[in-house]
Structure formats: C-alpha cells, structure tokens
Amino acid sequence: MxxxxxxxxGQTPSSSTAKERLRLVLMTDHLALAPEIIESMxxxxxxxxxxxxxxxxxxxxxxxxxxxxxxxxxxNIPITAVARPNKPEEEPKAKAEPAPAAxxxxxxxxxAAEPQAKATTSTMSxxxxxxxxxxxxxxxxxxxxxx
Amino acid sequence: MAxxxxxxxxxxxxxxxxxxxxxxxxALAKRGHRVILIDADIGLRNLDLVLGLxxxxxxxxxxxxxxxxxxxxALIKDKRFESLSILPAAQTRDKDAITESQFAAIVEQAAxxxxxxxxxxxxxxxxxxxxxxxxxxxxxxxTTPEVSAIRDADRVVGKLNDKHLPIRLIVNRLxxxxxxxxxxxxxxxxxxxxxxxxxxxxxxxxxxxxTTNKGEPIVLDDTAxxxxxxxxxxxxxxxxxxxxxxxxxxxxxxxxxxxLKAG
Numbered sequence: 001m002x003x004x005x006x007x008x009x010g011q012t013p014s015s016s017t018a019k020e021r022l023r024l025v026l027m028t029d030h031l032a033l034a035p036e037i038i039e040s041m042x043x044x045x046x047x048x049x050x051x052x053x054x055x056x057x058x059x060x061x062x063x064x065x066x067x068x069x070x071x072x073x074x075x076n077i078p079i080t081a082v083a084r085p086n087k088p089e090e091e092p093k094a095k096a097e098p099a100p101a102a103x104x105x106x107x108x109x110x111x112a113a114e115p116q117a118k119a120t121t122s123t124m125s126x127x128x129x130x131x132x133x134x135x136x137x138x139x140x141x142x143x144x145x146x147x
Numbered sequence: 148m149a150x151x152x153x154x155x156x157x158x159x160x161x162x163x164x165x166x167x168x169x170x171x172x173x174a175l176a177k178r179g180h181r182v183i184l185i186d187a188d189i190g191l192r193n194l195d196l197v198l199g200l201x202x203x204x205x206x207x208x209x210x211x212x213x214x215x216x217x218x219x220x221a222l223i224k225d226k227r228f229e230s231l232s233i234l235p236a237a238q239t240r241d242k243d244a245i246t247e248s249q250f251a252a253i254v255e256q257a258a259x260x261x262x263x264x265x266x267x268x269x270x271x272x273x274x275x276x277x278x279x280x281x282x283x284x285x286x287x288x289x290t291t292p293e294v295s296a297i298r299d300a301d302r303v304v305g306k307l308n309d310k311h312l313p314i315r316l317i318v319n320r321l322x323x324x325x326x327x328x329x330x331x332x333x334x335x336x337x338x339x340x341x342x343x344x345x346x347x348x349x350x351x352x353x354x355x356x357x358t359t360n361k362g363e364p365i366v367l368d369d370t371a372x373x374x375x376x377x378x379x380x381x382x383x384x385x386x387x388x389x390x391x392x393x394x395x396x397x398x399x400x401x402x403x404x405x406x407l408k409a410g
Contacts, residue, residue: 013329014329015326016329019340021294022298026340029301029302033305
C-alpha cells in the first residue's frame, strides 16, 4: 500500500538511491586502491596528447571527482608548445602510429583554438564498477524460483 | 581426503558471521560430515556461546598455537552432533597473540581430522582477518542488504581476490517485504554490485535470536523456518545445485506457504 502511495508521488525508492550511491562509492574505492592503473592511464593519456602538442609531463595532474550521478576524471595537462597547423588532416597521421584519427582530434582542435593549459574532462558512468581480476560468474547471481 | 577449509568473513561486524558459521557448520554435521569450527575472533570469543558450548572450554586456540596443549585437547565436541567440534578463541588475549603461520598450521592440522574446517573470521581487515584467511582455501562472504555492509564486503572481496580464494556470498537478514516496497536492496542488486557467486539467502527472522539465546543450532529444531535455509547452504557447499527461494516476487498466498515451508 505504502509503495503505491510513494509511486503516485513519484518518490524514488530508497533501494535505488542505495544502489546508485554504492555504485559510485565503490568506483571511487576501486580507483583509490589501484594507483598503478591510474599511473598507467596517465601515461597513455599524455602519450596520445603529445602526438599533437608538446606537454609538460612533470606537471600532469589526474583527479577523480564525484559529480551528481557519475564519476568524472579531470586531467590537467599543461601545454608548452603547439606546432603551427600546416596540414591539419595529415600531420597527426605522419607523426603517430596508425589510426588515432577519431578520438584525439577534438582535443587537438580545442587546444589549437586556445593554446594555453587546458583541462580535458571525461565522465565515467553507465557500466557497473570495474575491478581487475574479478569475473562475474554466470548463473550465480540470480536466485531462481523455488519449486 | 583433504578437508575443505572455508573462512567465513564480512569486513563489517554484526552482519551474522558467527551465527552463519555455527548454523552452516551444524547443517554440514547433520548431513554426516566431520566438521571443525575455529573461532578466530581472539579477545571477542562468541562461537562457543552461540552453540551453547561455553561451559565446556578448557583450552583455546592460542594455547594450541603456543604448544601448551594438543589440538585434540582443545577441541570441544558438540554432544548433539557426534561429528561437530569447535576450537574456541582465547578470550583474554589480543589478535597478535598468534601469527599467520601458526594459524595456518592449526587449520592444516584440523583439516586432517575433518571434512570441513570453517573459520569464523573477526570483523575488520587487519591482523585478525589476515590470520583467519591464512589457512583457508575458500571463502564465504556474509553481508546484509545495507550500504555499509556491502561496501565493507566489497573491500573484503578485493582482499580475498588478491589471495586467489574462490568466494561465495550469503545475503543475510533479507526483508522480502521491504525489497518489494523498494526500501531494501534486492539479492540481485547485491550480487550485481559485488559480482560474487551466491550460495545462500537468509531471510531476517526473529527465530534466530531465540535459538542463539538458547545456544541451539537451528538445524536441530525441526519446526524452525530457517532450518531448510541452512541445510540448502550446506548442500550447495557440497556441490549440489539447489534452487534459491524466490523471496522477491511472492504473492500473499505464496508468502503464507513460503512461511510454512521456507527454504
């Protein structure tokens, strides 16, 4: 009965709130427990960006912040030099390994427009918290009806 | 045959580790297995009390570790089950009164005389936890459908993964009525969040308070609603595929019948 009243007034059930909060807090916990992963991600990130602009590797900062319903990654990557874009279409391909086309381009463009230190932000949401070494076992997670 | 060595742990205190150890152990013993329960909660001994064996303690875990008595002298046989015995924790010592290797050696020795060695782990993830896990080959994580218990369980699951122990989950004190009204996380939610294989769902039932008050394992009471729940967990441990009771979507009629033959 109470649940119907709650639904009528559009209240979110507290179990959904609990699940959402847990999802976020566990993501944060897992990240805090895996500094080596963050380091490696930081390296890869800087490698990609350095194909387009020169960055100050020593001053790169990567932080995670909790936003309303998601975890956000905030990267502060100081740029020290930007080459004059002669042939914007071909230059990245010439410099780097094959096929970086789609993802890094927006970063390069944003930087070209305003060539000072720039923060890139990406948001992680949607999929449940990931953890290395852990596999979901099929069949074990859903209680089946009894006979 | 090598005994199964299973640590029962949770991270958070008060979620039902000791009650689970006592009742799963009793259920296994009732099914004919030789079972040794080890209370690893040094300083906060309780497994003896839950099983009604507190008056019979002579030696304890730390005295075995220190070589002041033999393991078999310290084991208390449960008179109600021939094949169930417990090794009590020391009550007046600290968690650091024993080392990981001493603990592992005791578990090893117990395993020679049993089919199942269940280790009741203390709360927390410090020395007491490390000791309790030291000799184990498998783990059962007990949690309740509450945010704090689940977060702590997740932390423990991470620690157990580091040790490459297979993990199974018991969701304890489920309130199906609250799950239905959206006021409690469901078993599916908990399993999804923790990504661990489920081995038991224990509904919240005041009956368990009554049996622990008396120091009686629930499987001994033929009228107990939770009796079949623990029996099913024991069978799943043996490797049987036993369907889970669906507590989530029951009708009123189903609930009435469910209360009569809960499992």
